[in-house]
Amino acid sequence: MSNPSLLILPGDGIGPEVMAEVRRVIDWFGDKRGLKFDVSEDLVGGSAYDAHGTPLTDETMAKAQEVDAVLLGAVGGPKYDVLDFSVKPERGLLRLRKEMDLYANLRPAQCFDALADFSSLKKDVVAGLDIVIVRELTSGIYFGEPRGIIEEGNERVGINTQRYTESEIDRVARSAFELAMRRGKKLCSMEKANVMESGILWREVVTEVGKEYPEVELSHMYADAGAMQLCRWPKQFDVIVTDNLFGDLLSDAAAMLTGSLGMLPSASLGAPMANGRPKALYEPVHGSAPDIAGQGKANPIACILSFAMALRYSFDKGDEATRLEQAIENVLAKGYRTADLLGEEGKQPVSTSEMGTAILEAL
Amino acid sequence: MSNPSLLILPGDGIGPEVMAEVRRVIDWFGDKRGLKFDVSEDLVGGSAYDAHGTPLTDETMAKAQEVDAVLLGAVGGPKYDVLDFSVKPERGLLRLRKEMDLYANLRPAQCFDALADFSSLKKDVVAGLDIVIVRELTSGIYFGEPRGIIEEGNERVGINTQRYTESEIDRVARSAFELAMRRGKKLCSMEKANVMESGILWREVVTEVGKEYPEVELSHMYADAGAMQLCRWPKQFDVIVTDNLFGDLLSDAAAMLTGSLGMLPSASLGAPMANGRPKALYEPVHGSAPDIAGQGKANPIACILSFAMALRYSFDKGDEATRLEQAIENVLAKGYRTADLLGEEGKQPVSTSEMGTAILEAL
Ligand SMILES: CC(C)[C@H](C(=O)O)[C@@H](O)C(=O)O
Numbered sequence: 001m002s003n004p005s006l007l008i009l010p011g012d013g014i015g016p017e018v019m020a021e022v023r024r025v026i027d028w029f030g031d032k033r034g035l036k037f038d039v040s041e042d043l044v045g046g047s048a049y050d051a052h053g054t055p056l057t058d059e060t061m062a063k064a065q066e067v068d069a070v071l072l073g074a075v076g077g078p079k080y081d082v083l084d085f086s087v088k089p090e091r092g093l094l095r096l097r098k099e100m101d102l103y104a105n106l107r108p109a110q111c112f113d114a115l116a117d118f119s120s121l122k123k124d125v126v127a128g129l130d131i132v133i134v135r136e137l138t139s140g141i142y143f144g145e146p147r148g149i150i151e152e153g154n155e156r157v158g159i160n161t162q163r164y165t166e167s168e169i170d171r172v173a174r175s176a177f178e179l180a181m182r183r184g185k186k187l188c189s190m191e192k193a194n195v196m197e198s199g200i201l202w203r204e205v206v207t208e209v210g211k212e213y214p215e216v217e218l219s220h221m222y223a224d225a226g227a228m229q230l231c232r233w234p235k236q237f238d239v240i241v242t243d244n245l246f247g248d249l250l251s252d253a254a255a256m257l258t259g260s261l262g263m264l265p266s267a268s269l270g271a272p273m274a275n276g277r278p279k280a281l282y283e284p285v286h287g288s289a290p291d292i293a294g295q296g297k298a299n300p301i302a303c304i305l306s307f308a309m310a311l312r313y314s315f316d317k318g319d320e321a322t323r324l325e326q327a328i329e330n331v332l333a334k335g336y337r338t339a340d341l342l343g344e345e346g347k348q349p350v351s352t353s354e355m356g357t358a359i360l361e362a363l
Numbered sequence: 364m365s366n367p368s369l370l371i372l373p374g375d376g377i378g379p380e381v382m383a384e385v386r387r388v389i390d391w392f393g394d395k396r397g398l399k400f401d402v403s404e405d406l407v408g409g410s411a412y413d414a415h416g417t418p419l420t421d422e423t424m425a426k427a428q429e430v431d432a433v434l435l436g437a438v439g440g441p442k443y444d445v446l447d448f449s450v451k452p453e454r455g456l457l458r459l460r461k462e463m464d465l466y467a468n469l470r471p472a473q474c475f476d477a478l479a480d481f482s483s484l485k486k487d488v489v490a491g492l493d494i495v496i497v498r499e500l501t502s503g504i505y506f507g508e509p510r511g512i513i514e515e516g517n518e519r520v521g522i523n524t525q526r527y528t529e530s531e532i533d534r535v536a537r538s539a540f541e542l543a544m545r546r547g548k549k550l551c552s553m554e555k556a557n558v559m560e561s562g563i564l565w566r567e568v569v570t571e572v573g574k575e576y577p578e579v580e581l582s583h584m585y586a587d588a589g590a591m592q593l594c595r596w597p598k599q600f601d602v603i604v605t606d607n608l609f610g611d612l613l614s615d616a617a618a619m620l621t622g623s624l625g626m627l628p629s630a631s632l633g634a635p636m637a638n639g640r641p642k643a644l645y646e647p648v649h650g651s652a653p654d655i656a657g658q659g660k661a662n663p664i665a666c667i668l669s670f671a672m673a674l675r676y677s678f679d680k681g682d683e684a685t686r687l688e689q690a691i692e693n694v695l696a697k698g699y700r701t702a703d704l705l706g707e708e709g710k711q712p713v714s715t716s717e718m719g720t721a722i723l724e725a726l
C-alpha cells in the first residue's frame with residue numbers, strides 16, 4: 001500500500017516559515033512513528049501569482065483533488081491589494097474550497113490554560129473554553145451569482161448574492177450534528193431569519209435535520225445576538241453552525257476571544273472520496289501576518305495543530321493527534337513562548353524554529 | 364411657533380415600560396426647561412400586529428413621516444415567531460427605516476466608568492471606551508432584490524441580494540466623515556473587499572469621499588478582522604463605517620463589549636427635512652427582552668439616552684442633552700442599579716420606575 005499523500009501549500013507572509021516547522025513534525029512522525037506521507041509542495045495565493053500570474057494554477061488544483069489532504073499556510077498581503085479581484089491571493093484559497101467542495105469548515109475556539117491571560121476577556125469568561133464553529137464554506141454570498149460591479153443609470157452598483165439550497169444547508173447541518181454528537185450534544189444555529197429569507201430556509205432545514213438527532217439539544221439565535229453572546233459568555237455554546245459569511249465574522253471573533261489566535265487550527269471537509277477519506281484542507285485560523293513575515297516571530301503552533309487535525313479527521317490517527325497536542329501543551333507549560341505570546345514574567349522567548357524544535361523534543 | 368413634534372412607538376416586550384420613563388423625562392423638560400414637545404403615541408411591531416394585523420399601519424407610517432423625530436422602544440418576541448415573514452414585528456421597524464430613508468445609523472459603544480466591571484472584557488481593555496459605529500441602514504442585503512424562497516429543480520433555494528449604489532455609499536460615508544471631524548478624526552471602514560464586489564465598490568467610494576476630508580485619518584479593514592480587533596483592543600477605533608449587515612453584527616458585538624447594553628442609545632438619521640432637521644428615529648440598542656418584560660426589571664437608561672440623542676441631533680439642544688447625560692452619570696455614581704447592572708456590593712437595587720424617579724431627582 002502506498003503512503004497517504006499530503007499537498008503542502010505554504011502560501012504567503014508567515015505561511016512558509018510556519019509550514020517549515022510542520023514539515024519537521026511530519027518527518028518526525030515518519031521516522032519515529034512509522035507514519036510516512038508522500039509530501040509534495042506547491043504555490044498558492046500571492047506567491048503563485050508572482051510565479052504564474054494566477055493565485056492557483058490548474059495543475060495545483062488538480063493535485064489538490066488527488067491527494068488525501070491539503071495543508072495550507074496563509075494567503076494575502078498588502079503587496080497584492082492592487083491586483084484585480086479575479087487574481088487576488090484569496091481567489092486561490094476560495095477556488096480550492098469551492099472545487100474540492102469543502103462545505104464544512106470546523107473552527108475550534110479553544111482557550112489553552114497556559115494562555116488564558118492573553119485573552120482580552122476576563123479569565124473566568126474564557127478559561128477552559130472549548131467550542132467549535134461549523135461554518136458553511138462553499139456557498140452563500142461568497143459564491144452566489146449574479147455578482148459584480150455594474151453600471152445602472154449614471155452610477156455603479158456593487159452586487160453580491162446570498163443563495164442557499166436546501167441540500168447545501170442539509171449537508172453542513174449534518175456535519176454539525178455529527179460533531180455535536182461526539183461532543184457536548186448541544187448545537188446552536190445562527191442566521192438572520194428575522195431579516196433574510198435565506199435565513200428562514202436555513203432555520204427550517206436545520207430544524208428538520210435535527211429531528212434525526214433527538215439527543216442533540218438544538219437552539220437558534222440571530223447572528224447579531226450570537227455575536228453578542230460570544231462576547232458575553234462563550235461557554236454557553238458547544239457547537240455552532242452558521243453560513244459562510246456569518247461564520248467568517250463569528251469564528252474570527254470567537255478565535256480572538258480565546259487569546260490564542262496563533263494557536264488555532266481549522267479543518268475544511270467535503271464528501272468522502274473513493275478511499276473513504278473526506279476531501280480535506282487544513283489551515284491555521286490566523287492570516288498571513290505580512291508585518292512580521294520572515295523575522296522568526298511567527299507562532300507555528302496553529303499550523304502544527306492543523307496537521308494534528310489532519311491526523312485525526314483524514315487519517316484516523318486520533319491517538320497520534322493527541323500525542324502531538326500533548327507535546328504542544330507540555331512545551332507551553334514549560335514556558336516556551338513565541339513573540340505573540342510574550343508578556344508574562346518568567347517565560348522563555350523563542351523563535352518560530354526554536355518553538356518547532358521544542359515541540360519535536362517534547363514528542 | 365408650534366412645539367416640535369415627537370412620535371413615540373413603545374413597541375413590544377420591555378419597550379412600553381422603558382418608554383414610560385422617557386415620557387416622564389420629556390415632561391420634566393417641558394415643565395422645568397420650557398422645552399415643550401407635541402407628543403403622540405402609536406403602535407409598532409407585535410403590538411401593532413395584535414391590534415391591526417400589521418406591524419406598522421399606513422397611518423402610523425404617515426405620522427412618522429410628519430413628525431420632527433420618532434422615539435422607538437423595541438420590537439419582537441417569541442410569540443410572533445410563527446408569523447409570516449411579511450408581518451413579523453421586525454418588518455415594522457424595517458419599513459420605518461426604509462420609508463423614512465434613515466440611511467445613517469449612529470451606534471455609540473461607550474463604556475460608563477461606573478460600569479466597567481460589567482464587561483466580560485478586562486477593565487483596561489474597555490475603561491473609557493468611546494467609539495461610534497455608523498451603520499448603513501436602508502440598503503444592502505436587508506432590502507436588495509431579488510429575494511425570497513423559490514423552487515429550483517427538486518428543492519427550495521433561499522435568496523437575498525446585497526446591492527449598494529455609489530450614491531448610497533457616498534452619503535453614509537459623508538455622515539461618518541462628518542462625525543469623525545467632530546470627534547477624534549479617525550475613521551475605519553469595514554467590508555469584505557477580498558471576497559465581495561460590493562465591498563470593492565464600498566472601499567472605492569469611501570476612499571473617494573475621504574479626499575474631501577484630508578484631516579480625517581482613513582483606514583480600511585476586512586469585516587472579519589474588524590470583529591477580531593473590536594474584541595482585542597476596541598480603543599484603537601474612533602468612528603467605524605460599515606454596511607447594513609456587517610453593522611448589525613459588529614455594533615452588537617461592540618455594544619456587548621462595553622458591558623453596558625442596557626445603557627446604549629442609537630440614532631438613525633436621514634436627509635434634512637424642509638425645517639432643516641434631519642429625518643430621525645431614536646431607539647435603544649437593546650432588544651425587547653420578552654423574558655423580563657412587565658416585571659419592573661428593565662433598565663430605562665438606553666431609551667432615555669436615546670431621547671438625549673434626539674435633543675442633540677434633532678433639536679440642537681446639546682446643552683440639555685448633556686444635562687440629561689450628566690444626571691444619569693450622577694445616579695449611577697450614587698450606586699443606583701437596575702437588575703441588569705447588579706452584582707457589585709454596596710449598590711442600590713432599583714426597579715425601572717425607581718430608576719426613572721432617581722434620574723428626575725438628579726435633574
Ligand atoms: C482570506 C479570506 C478569503 C478568508 C475568508 O473570507 O473566508 C479568511 O478570512 C478565512 O476566514 O478563511
Ligand SMILES: CC(C)[C@H](C(=O)O)[C@@H](O)C(=O)O
Binds near residue numbers: 439456
Ligand atoms: C430587529 C432587527 C430587524 C434589527 C436589525 O437586524 O437591524 C436589530 O437587530 C437592529 O440591529 O436594530
